Amino acid sequence: MVVILITGGARSGKSKRAESRARGFPGRPVYVATAEALDAEMEERIARHRVRRGTDWIEREVPLDLVPALVASDGGGARLVDCLTLWLSNLLHAERDWEHEVNALAATLLHLKSPVVLVTNEVGLGIVPDNALARSFRDAAGIMNQIIADVADEVEFVVAGLPMKLK
Structure with a gap:
């Protein structure tokens, strides 16, 4: 089992890099999407991702129940898994215990047989948000990323489409 965490900023090339890494393993890759098409802009983003990936992926839409999937x-x-940050946002919106869910994910990753490539956003490099909700989300994302990075075999940081190996 191999767990790879790929992080970076918005539009850094994380998803493209993650797709390449997932395709590098034998078998038909499974795309576990945590995003929901709740508006036209998100529908457009999802459509662009699908076109770029092509049809060789098995797709699963999993906004909340990531571990069972x-x-x-x-x-x-x-x-x-694209992406953990949206999954975290979904958990918070659904008022689920995100810390429990993240720890359950970390524990599960240690026991899976097939490789898992996880995409997440690094949201802590910018200015301190001006409101409590945004600061709470930033802090939760940072904690989540640390927990998953700890159990990952490899961690990459992508900037301007260029991956840097961190672990």
Whole structure:
């Protein structure tokens, strides 16, 4: 089992890099999408991602229940989770215990057979947000990223489309 965490800023090339890494493993890759098409702009983003990926992926839409989806898809090709930051946002919006969910994900990743490539955003490099909700989200994302990076075999930081190996 291999766990790869790919992080970076918005439009840094994280997803493209993650797709390439997931395709590097044997078997048909599984794209685990955490985004929901709740408006026209998000529908457009999802459509662009699908066109770029092509049709060789098995797609799963998983806005909340990530751990069961990874367990159910284990034993086949690599799974690409895009992205943890949206998943965290979904958990917060659904008023679920995000810390419990993140720790359950970390524990599960240690026991899976098939590779998992996870995409997440690095949201802590900018200015301190001016409101409590945004600061709370930034802090939760930073904690989540640390927990998942700790169990990952590899961690990459992508800037301007260029990956830098951190772990």
